[in-house]
Amino acid sequence: AQSVAQPEDQVNVAEGNPLTVKCTYSVSGNPYLFWYVQYPNRGLQFLLKYITGDNLVKGSYGFEAEFNKSQTSFHLKKPSALVSDSALYFCAVRYNQAGTALIFGKGTTLSVSS
Amino acid sequence: EAGVAQSPRYKIIEKRQSVAFWCNPISGHATLYWYQQILGQGPKLLIQFQNNGVVDDSQLPKDRFSAERLKGVDSTLKIQPAKLEDSAVYLCASSLEGLERDGYTFGSGTRLTVV
Numbered sequence: 001a002q003s004v005a006q007p008e009d010q011v012n013v014a015e016g017n018p019l020t021v022k023c024t025y026s027v028s029g030n031p032y033l034f035w036y037v038q039y040p041n042r043g044l045q046f047l048l049k050y051i052t053g054d055n056l057v058k059g060s061y062g063f064e065a066e067f068n069k070s071q072t073s074f075h076l077k078k079p080s081a082l083v084s085d086s087a088l089y090f091c092a093v094r095y096n097q098a099g100t101a102l103i104f105g106k107g108t109t110l111s112v113s114s
Numbered sequence: 115e116a117g118v119a120q121s122p123r124y125k126i127i128e129k130r131q132s133v134a135f136w137c138n139p140i141s142g143h144a145t146l147y148w149y150q151q152i153l154g155q156g157p158k159l160l161i162q163f164q165n166n167g168v169v170d171d172s173q174l175p176k177d178r179f180s181a182e183r184l185k186g187v188d189s190t191l192k193i194q195p196a197k198l199e200d201s202a203v204y205l206c207a208s209s210l211e212g213l214e215r216d217g218y219t220f221g222s223g224t225r226l227t228v229v
Contacts, residue, residue, distance in 0.1 A: 004156075036220075043118075043205065043220040044157070090156055101147055101170060102218065104156035 002027035004093050006105035013081045014113050021076040021108045023091030033074040034092040034102065035065055044090065050074060061085070081112045116140065118221035120206050126227045132194035135224045139187070139208030145169075147218065148181055148191050149205040157205055163189060196228045 003026045013019045025031055035047040048059025055067045065076045074091060088109050092102040119138040127133050139146050144165050149157035160179065162169040165186040174181070178197070183189040193200055203225050207218040 006156075041222075041225075043222040044207075046219075092156075101159045101162050102157075104149075104158070106154070106156045 002103050004091050004105035006108045008108050010109045012111045016080050019078050019081045021089050023074045024072050025093045027093050032094045035076050036090045038088040083112045083114050086112045118219050120221035124225050129228050130195040135191045135204050137189045137206030143208035145209045146189050147207040151203040198228050201228045
């Protein structure tokens, strides 16, 4: 069965510092991996995805993520955090098979202080 | 393009009452998903439709939850009777054909409070 783990409930960083939000996954075969962000009282917004190719993928708002197959990880990163990045972040995985749904991690709250 | 529309935004009901949520996916999107997001947890898939057929409802509590997508467009999720533990945000998402490799598009959700 496929699953996603986000080991940190909360990540705290100072504005201007680099940030990392961790994600590990378990899925047979080659996974499709996603990051979503959720602001209060809002739906989930797509940030970026890994399907195939370059292990470093770039997404919205300056975020990027690095796919590491040997460590089964897909950590979200940003070189310089903004206060406005404070939100709830979800990692998700799905099979590379038609008709399968996303499986989400439990989420990590990112808090960026000024 | 218009996004995924959901209504109502908020609903408060008493336990044992019934409630229904509505979702209108992006035009042309064949696949529709209902997720339940309990506070402090990630979204959990309840049911997936491909057009008007059910692809996966293995995690839908069928003794109290039901969903339909009669014409392959709009969908309704119903809970009857509601329990306190059903308090959650119910998210609807759609994608083009299930082969979609991009992130699915989510609606803003319906926040249900059962008292």
